[in-house]
Amino acid sequence: MSYPTPTEAEIILNEAEIMNPRAWVSHNRVAALCARKIAEKCSDLDPDKAYVLGLLHDIGRRFGNQLDMRHITEGYYFMKKLGYVDCAKICLSHSFPSPKIEVYTGVNDCTKEDTEMVITFLKENEFDDYDRLIQLCDALAFSTGATFIEKRLVDATLRRGFNDYTIEKWKAFLDLKVYFDKKTSCDIYTVIDAKNR
Numbered sequence: 001m002s003y004p005t006p007t008e009a010e011i012i013l014n015e016a017e018i019m020n021p022r023a024w025v026s027h028n029r030v031a032a033l034c035a036r037k038i039a040e041k042c043s044d045l046d047p048d049k050a051y052v053l054g055l056l057h058d059i060g061r062r063f064g065n066q067l068d069m070r071h072i073t074e075g076y077y078f079m080k081k082l083g084y085v086d087c088a089k090i091c092l093s094h095s096f097p098s099p100k101i102e103v104y105t106g107v108n109d110c111t112k113e114d115t116e117m118v119i120t121f122l123k124e125n126e127f128d129d130y131d132r133l134i135q136l137c138d139a140l141a142f143s144t145g146a147t148f149i150e151k152r153l154v155d156a157t158l159r160r161g162f163n164d165y166t167i168e169k170w171k172a173f174l175d176l177k178v179y180f181d182k183k184t185s186c187d188i189y190t191v192i193d194a195k196n197r
Helices: 006-019 023-039 047-056 059-063 070-082 085-093 112-124 129-138 149-160 166-184 188-192
Strands: none
Touching (some): 006 023, 006 059, 023 047, 023 188, 047 085, 047 129, 059 070, 070 085, 085 112, 129 166, 149 166, 166 188
């Protein structure tokens, strides 16, 4: 299988938490729960797969909290090494609701070769609904629980800065909310029990 079982994913995340015990682990858990709840409302998505992809989307942070953009490539290579290609794809795609490297907010601490790999990946891979779902759930998840996209986006921007593509990125996240509201035929905030945290 191209992704682990929920139990196997929990073991991977627990091991990562020992290596780097920070708030990112709780953030991943919240994103995973949101992904499962939304997927349960979608006839063509597997809730367990959605949960696993959410649980491991930031797994590259196991190698150190100081990593910025490099956490996506570290996660990609780690998941590929384990044979979990669906998880590897999510490690890269979750940071790009618009498929261009410029929308990444933060420091590009990747090597030149890894930067080129990400650019090529974004050009050659089409996002599916699992990519979209984890992008959305990443933007819904504080480490303390599910929240509103706008609040999480402002929080991230205050911490990581604003660039020429920030508004485009925000619009892409808001479009994902509309997309999944339609797909689930409800307001996803009610599905995930979002709070003004």
